Structure formats: structure tokens, C-alpha cells
Amino acid sequence: MKTAVATCDFHTKNMKTTKNSLCPCCGEGTLCSFSRDYLAKIGEGQTIKVPNVQMEVCDKCGEEILSLEAARDVDAAIAEYTDRLTPKELTAIREEFGVDQTEISEALGLGGKTYHRWEKGNQYPSRSMGYYLRILREYPEVFAWLRARGWQARNRVTTSEKSPLADMQSRFPTLAAYPSRLNSLATDRRNYATVLFAKI
């Protein structure tokens, strides 16, 4: 019986026997498990070398497939090299502020789940946001000030009074007989001009 190892052409001392799995990219080659250097793209055509990354490599097309854990290790290496904050640091900063992920997202003016995604390592804050967070960490009273402003809570009071359609009906009474047109005005504010000047 042929094993995965017998079909692998790679000769690396770290090569390991793996389950005889078919490559999902070319559908022909066999995936072999390796621990080797990985060239990670960091933008603007630049790469960095991350050592000893566990991956599956196709013996036919050469596709490298990283596990979620290995991909996070690569992300952490990129974060360190590019001076981005790592998920661990992001958690530490938030805990120092004594807030949960939703509260910190709200204070920083981010989408509700953004900080959660950063801490999970599913997304990374930009380098400039990283510097901003480092400054806030140095001056927690500035974070307290930011949080006390509660910009989102203030915003909710002013925008939630009317439904978008009712708001459009009062603003454009001549279009009241055309609810579908008012609806498109309400849902896509960039189309004001297109909808208003279109022939009815």
C-alpha cells in the first residue's frame, strides 16, 4: 500500500508522515506535512521570513496550506516586524482600562465587534491605530475622557427619533405618492441627486 510519504518528492529533515490527503488546490497532488521557513507578504512587495512554520505542502503544485494556529503565528511575526499590536497586547491594554470589548470599541469610535476581532487575531489594527492605543495606555486619563464623551450614545438620541421613510416623507412631500422612490432615498443617501432629478 502506498503511503503519503512515498508520493512526496520533498526531502526535508522535518518532513513528517501525514494522512494521505488530496490537495484542494490542484486536486491531483498529495499534501505533506512540513515545518519550514515561510515567506510572509507584508505589503508593497516586501516579505519577511518566519522560521519553523507548520504547514501542509502539495507535492504537485507546491501550494502551502497553514493551519489556523500557524497562520496566527505568522500574523504575530508580521505584527512584531511591522510594529503592529498583537492580540495579546490588545487584550492587556483593554484589561488595564477595565472595560469589555464592546465598551472599548464604542469609546474608540469603532464598529461594535472590531476590538473583539482584533483580540481574536481575525483582523489587525493599523499601525497608526496601534500608536494611538499605545498613547492611551500611557495616559489612561485620556482614555477615561474619551469614554466619558460617549459619542455613540449621543448619536443614537438624535437619529432614532424617526424611521428613515417617515423622515424622507417629511423632507420630500412631493414624492409622498412614490413610496418606492422615497425608500431608495432613505436607504441610499448617496443617490439623492439621481432619485430627485429622475423623471417621475
Ligand SMILES: [Zn+2]
Ligand atoms: Zn496541489
